[in-house]
Amino acid sequence: MSNFRLLLLLALVVPVMLGVSYAFVPLYRTFCQIFGIPVPTVAVGQEGEPKGDFEASDRYVTVRFMGNQANKSPVTLRPMDTKLRVQLGQPVLTAYKAVNNKPEEMTGVAVHTILAMGQPGGNDAAQYVELEQCFCFEEQIYPASGTVNLPLSFTITPNLPKEIHTITFGYTLFEEQG
Numbered sequence: 001m002s003n004f005r006l007l008l009l010l011a012l013v014v015p016v017m018l019g020v021s022y023a024f025v026p027l028y029r030t031f032c033q034i035f036g037i038p039v040p041t042v043a044v045g046q047e048g049e050p051k052g053d054f055e056a057s058d059r060y061v062t063v064r065f066m067g068n069q070a071n072k073s074p075v076t077l078r079p080m081d082t083k084l085r086v087q088l089g090q091p092v093l094t095a096y097k098a099v100n101n102k103p104e105e106m107t108g109v110a111v112h113t114i115l116a117m118g119q120p121g122g123n124d125a126a127q128y129v130e131l132e133q134c135f136c137f138e139e140q141i142y143p144a145s146g147t148v149n150l151p152l153s154f155t156i157t158p159n160l161p162k163e164i165h166t167i168t169f170g171y172t173l174f175e176e177q178g
Contacts, residue, residue: 065094065168075108105142107176108175110137129157134154
C-alpha cells in the first residue's frame, strides 16, 4: 500500500511543480509590485529613458555581472563583462550574450536580482540602480543554434550608501513553457 501512496503523491507533486515553474515570472513581477521593487519596462530594441538627471560623483564602485539558466535551459547566458568599475551618476552600457545550444528556437524570460555588498541590514540594491534598458521580464526569442546580444544600460544613483562597495547583477534565464 505504501508504493501506491508514493505513486499518488508523485502524481500530484509533478503537475504542481510544473505549474509553479510556469507561473514563476508573473508571480515574481506581482511580488515586486506589491513590495515596491521596481520592475523595468524597457525591452531589447527599445530606447530607455533616464529616470533622473544625475550629477556624476567622484565615487566609484565595483559592479559584477552573473548569468544563469534555470532547469536545463538550452540557452547559455553569460555577461560580456564580468566586472566593471563604475562611477556613480554615470550611465553604463554593457551586454549579456545568450547562445542557444539547441537546433530549435527557444522562447525565454530572464529575471534579475541586484544585490549589494558592504551594507549592514540588507543587500537589495535595486533602489539605487536606474535601469534604462534591460532584457528582464520580457519574453525573448532565441534562434536555433544562434547567438543573441542582450544590452543592459543603467546608472547607479549618487545616493548609494557609503558602506556599499560592490553591486552584483544576477540574471537567470527561464524557458517559457507552452
